Amino acid sequence: MSSLERRIRDIFGERCSFSLTERVAYSFDATRQRAIPDCVVFPENADEVGELFRVARESRIPVVPRGAGSGFSGGTVPVSGGVVVSFERMDRILDIDEVNLVARVEPGVVLGNLQSAVESMGLFYPPDPSSRDFCTIGGNIAECAGGPSGFKYGVTKDYVLALDNVLPSGEFLRTGVETVKGVVGYNLTSLIVGSEGTLTVVTGATLKLLPKPEHVETLLIGFRSTEEACRGVNEIIRKKVVPRTIELIDSTAVECVREFSPVDIPDGAGAFLLIDVDGFESDVKAQVRRVKEAVTSLPVVSLQVEEDPDGRESLWALRRAISPSLLKVNPTKINEDITVPRARLPEVMRRVRELSEETGIPIVNFGHAGDGNVHVNIMIDGDDPAQVKKAEEVLREIFALTVSVGGTISGEHGVGISKKPYIGMELSPRQIEVMKRLKRLFDPDNILNPHKIFPD
Amino acid sequence: MNRVEILENLKRCARCGKCRAVCPLVAEEKRESSGARGKVEVIQVMEEGLDFPPGELSSFFDNCLLCGRCEVACPNRVETVSLFAQARSHIAGKQGLPLGKRAFLAASTAPGLAWSIAAKAGNAVARAFLEKIPSESGIFYRIPSFLPSGGRLIPRLPGKSFLDEKGVSLERGVEDSPLLFTGCVFNHVYPEVLVDAVRHLEGAIPPREQTCCGLPAYAAGDMERAYSAARKNISIFSRGSGPIYVPCASCLYTLREVYPRLFAGSEMEREAREFSARILPLEEALAPSRFSGTGVLEGVRVAFHRPCHLKLFPKVISGVYTLLEELFGDRLVRGEWDDACCGFGGTFNISNYATSSRMGERKIALAAEKGVDIILTSCSGCIHHLRESAARSGFPVKVLHLSQVVPAARVDT
Ligand SMILES: Cc1cc2nc3c(=O)[nH]c(=O)nc-3n(C[C@H](O)[C@H](O)[C@H](O)COP(=O)(O)OP(=O)(O)OC[C@H]3O[C@@H](n4cnc5c(N)ncnc54)[C@H](O)[C@@H]3O)c2cc1C
Ligand code: SF4
């Protein structure tokens, strides 16, 4: 046993593993990229993380935090080995405060568990990435995860009030406030949210809650084309209604699910908007009317409204059927999450379609159109180098277009290792330099999740 | 599963993590390696040629219930159970069988040993019957494990198996009469369940020559025995053409899901598919509209334990609830915990006994806490394990098969 192994065992006892099988199980995330760590540890409190950092610093070994490994940018892949710190055992909801409307949690809490717990008390934690049943709050904070409800309620950053952190020096750092406002000093909490586990390790969070909306109704509106659906989004917003979600299902996605669709797809429907409106019941009815009025200026193919949970669920099943059905198109999916100012969405979608036609590579789009955030899925056979190369060119062009209309190349998945080569397309050299200086300030030895975000 | 299929399944897995949310062991042990995705990655790495230290792999793959929940939840239809069974088989071939299973093989190839164990365990009548239990059977898989741990419950084997008494030699020409697949645990250990099951199946024939479904062999990576069981059952039941009712959810899963996979791409593929298409859960015969409601087991509170292997049949599950609500009204205790796995997992119960027992005892404790008198379910593994867990933990909770409490009387309208 090496002295390093002994020191790690001294801290974690049984809760660490050096076996190859276990290390392989912690080598990847949902990007399928892999790097095998030297060891995996399962802390139960912040003190253990602090002690780990002291050892890691002396031995100069990387420390890589990990939630559920559902990340879409390789953020938790230990590219230069080291210790993966899994938060699976720090999964307690410590407190749900009904008066101050906050929840205090450990980072390994699964988002869906937190949501069920608060909803059973009539409260609401809105950020809702589709990975809600398995992703963790720690991962959500690190990636600033968002979901369909982001249109009305914002994303993770809008709900993080305070954080307990461990710095790469092993010291503890508490940031933020437990109140709705607070302006004393710099806002370190917002700096850490979205920092992809490269500045601090989060060991606790205080999250903001809302009262749970009493009533929700769902509309599924069929349009002839993706562009018309995107225009529909803008018409709705012009009418001053703010639905909880406006999800786009584009024509290629419709084709993918047509065969297995859980709901009837009417003839002539080439794209859909899936809309949830919430609030008090009377208010919801008024909003539904507004949405209907808004889209009447367009040639709508179909319109369906559901209010009971089963009916709503059947409409959402259409949205959920897309992702698995994509594999029918091609075995490898390059999944991007560009976000553009929503007024520019119709033209961006048009160009994406042209690119697909020009290159013959299928591109399937769906996602949070209300936010201008679209999941662009470039479908190729990853074993064919020619296709891989072409996809790379398509990707660059889509990113260039996104940035040129004032958008961002990643709305919620983060840079990690996947988008490292592209950040220069969006960020200026000065922005990158300031960010790197911040990284050095927090982590002078470059041991916390190194080689992420910035090209080396 | 051949190599091409293994590779295709590995490729299909997006490593999304959805299966984490449903795996009873991820919930229990809070580790990626307990769930399907971590195991898929290890198989991928094995495929790519990385060598693992000897011994590490077998305990790694033993840590799985083969409950199939991950398969049902998987958006990409990755056949994880087959991948893991294949991995076990591969490891068994290469590195020798882990202790528990080696003992099994010894028992099944040298029946003398099994007798002596059973006899030692204080069950004299067992001896005569063990000879007849098919060597693929789960009963054999359990017996060796009685050796190391003293505290186990051995079901008292009854005088005669169900098929000994009621089995019918299936001649051609039975045409479309319904048939009964007994499963070996019910047949040999709890024949009373089958006596009740046939009450619900008018004119059903239990073919005497049928054998174990083969799941225990499959789970132990013993593919040869799994194939031979499957071939035998397919050939016997092909003498008729009627629906085949199955009272045990684990047999059901095997006959319906695993058989077609076993023979995929082989000349028996069509036959296996036709056979599987005839397989029905016994619950289908317990349609609620056929019974007069209420008054069943007056004053007793019941709960439904949802067997993992019934997950493939969500409609059957909701049908059971409708039926039980009709029969028991507010004496049916419902909750999320209905869905909690009992932790049995066949070979898992041998290799990971402590975890397995903990899960079973927790389920029983929950039932007791909610004032449940009888847990109803429909899987021989769950029944066996939950009874053992109840006996161990001392809670007065009974465990019965659904067919044992549902009245068979038809409503005359
Ligand atoms: C099917 C599927 C659907 C998805 N849908 C969405 C979606 O709709 N919206 C969306 O935004 N994302 C989505 N994602 C991406 C992913 O689920 C989110 O990024 C999520 O926040 C990751 O959480 P995790 O617990 O899996 O984190 P991991 O993947 O384990 O880690 C992600 C990053 O967080 C860091 N990290 C984890 N825990 C900590 C901690 N305690 N302290 C510091 N750093 C930490 C890691 O180092 C890594 O950089 C989806 C993913 C999948 C597979
Ligand atoms: S097995 Fe299925 S659910 Fe599990 S990670 Fe792979 S694709 Fe996802």
Ligand code: SF4
């Ligand atoms: S078969 Fe069951 S125990 Fe095994 S990985 Fe899948 S869900 Fe988990």
